[in-house]
Amino acid sequence: MKALGIILAGGNSSRMQNLSEKRAISALPVGCSYRCIDFVLSNMTNSNIQTVAVLSQYNARSLNEHLNSSKWWNFGRKQGGLFLFTPTVTVDNSWWYRGTADAMWQNIDFLKKRHEPYVVIASGDCVSKMDFNEILDYHIAKQSDITVVCAKLPSWEDPKRFGVVQLDMEGKIIDFNEKPMVANSDIVSTGVYVIRRRTLIELLEQCNEEGRYNFVTDVLIRQKGLKKIYGYMLEGYWSNIASVESYYRTNMDFLKKDVRDYFFHQEPQIYSKSYDLPPAKYNTGSGVTNSLIASGCIINSKVENSVLFKKVFVGNNSVIKNSIIMNGAYIGDNVHIENCIVESSETLLSGSTYIGEDGIRIVAERNKRYEVQQMNGEG
């Protein structure tokens, strides 16, 4: 492959509410068996990108744990590899990453040392399948300086939190507005860019000299008139996870047959870390309908229109409806959960009720498991 990959995975958003307390968005569990970053990592490895740098700074513990071995995405090679760069104190720098451009600038030595002619920059918080080879071919054919991968925004999404672009007939970007108050188009940037490595180094150095740190506002938009910037229209499913609503909807999308088939049964595959969990177990009294269940779950109750991540335990006579239960949650007997997102490793007391009345409720009780199990009269 002619490109190396950079994944911007540092982000956090207040729209995620307390879901991002525990981890960066890119480490959020998505699609029942994956974490958000698996999609871009798989896209890169499936496009034969062998060298990938993940730039992260906000609460990277969970992300770090997920990336503890690169073998699951086939990056454990002599050539290339998977690198996680968090900010470090050096002789001449003690800043956190002050923005996306700054994050890349702080790792400019990595960019300079590589030999790949192109760089694919992507964000770690999107759910999609992308063939970067195809995008790179487009970039080369258009003789573009920077190619921005664009997608049509789902109608329910708020364009105010995206970069809104306008393309001409040739695909050239003629207008780019970051998070505008009024959107003049429903085409948005997916936060994926293709650029020549040398051009990127130049732009980042220039940007840093001027004391600017953000790739979109300080590089992309300012270079609009100078550089040839093209938009590549992405076909197929694309979702950006940046709010509780988009997180909930994206997970629920996986209950739809077309989305399941697209990600689960059509080549190329999405990879994730293996946890060696046993098959899911359905005991007497379980009644699961229209739901996704991950490995290691044990179910004794009704589960409807829901997504249960790995190793969830559901006790007797409980009801789970329209909800997302993240990994390792333990739900006692006679619990009623509706329109909720239950945080990972939560322990819910028998007989408790959680209902999201207007909107989605996030359940993060942080009970101590052994205390709850004692109260539930177990172990």
Place this chain on the structure above:
Amino acid sequence: MIRKEMIAMLLAGGQGSRLGVLTSDVAKPAVSFGGKYRIIDFPLSNCINSGIDTVGVLTQYQPLVLNSHIGIGIPWDLDRNNGGVAVLPPYERSDTSEWYSGTANAIYQNLKYMESYNPEYVLILSGDHIYKMDYEAMLDFHKQNNADVTIAAIPVPMEEASRFGIVVTDEEKQITAFEEKPERPRSNLASMGIYIFNWSVLRDSLIAMRDQSNCDFGKHIIPYCHDGGKRLFAYEFNDYWKDVGTLGSYWEANMELIDLIPEFNLYEDYWKIYTKQDIIEPQYVAAGAKVERSIIGAGAQIYGQVINCVLGAGVTVEEGTVVKDSIIMKNTHIGKKAYIEKAIIAENCIIGDGDEIGVGEEAVSQLNASIYAFGLATIGENTVIPPHVKVGKNTAIKGMTTNEDYPDAQLPSGGYIIKAGETS
């Protein structure tokens, strides 16, 4: 020089002929078990969990699935710079070349492999059993007794003892007699086919017995060591251990996993069982589906009813179908409005719409009454069954079958269809 305290030699070349069509293209250790595992995962996981990082896997019969499953040992963390897993098939030599003709003969032919690790102890394992065992504890026992050979043994009911190799011990657990399938057993401690040898004792015995035809551990090497005055001890194991050598015991052991609290618990974090998992996506249970008392592997899609079953990864059960008391292995597709009861359906099969499998009165198998018993319908891997046919009990089907193979659209109980060389 590399030095390993103990290395393991895993005998995985056996056919397991009593598993019938399940092992016609697959060695027994590679047969699926428990929804996502293969039988060999249990001894391999035991090895790494016991701190053994060097395992030679001896293969001979139908090794393709086994080889691709083991690969370089990544799932068991047996991909090592020093040691790790090595697949050891029979090989040609300048003067002779022979197949592995017995368990001990197979090990004898790999003396050089063992030598290269210069071990103190060698653990001999077979890839036929379902159990969790700490071989390190067994090694400690071996060392404490200053033993030359330690045999793991499990108490079995006295009336079944004559089916096993039986060890008779004194109070110190030293073996005083070893009887292979005795008519009148003097003890109920059965050898589990798991041995720890001092390397020098193993090497010398194998060399001394090298001209023995079909040289076998139970029949030849152990008696040779015993007669030679070596210190033989029995390490008693009192946990779950299941031989899945027959279709009946294989079916039973799978079904035990769906008990509310199974005797063999795969859900504990301690002593995990590892396996190669190429399907990682979640399973989907559709609206209108019903799943009860079952374990289901990743990526399965359930639109019908699944009751009392063990389903492998990537299995599809279409709408209107009922599957009961059955084992369905990886990537098998079951069409619409089918009815399946007490069947074992191997990997990558296609079961047509409206098929009824495992129905009717029981009848003795015309193919092999001792293998195809237990009232099970057994379907080998890559089999295709056309829509709207009836298949009885104690039946066996293997290959691409078409409507012509089913007179009156049925295969009565006891019948069989084996189409060699034709697969989907």
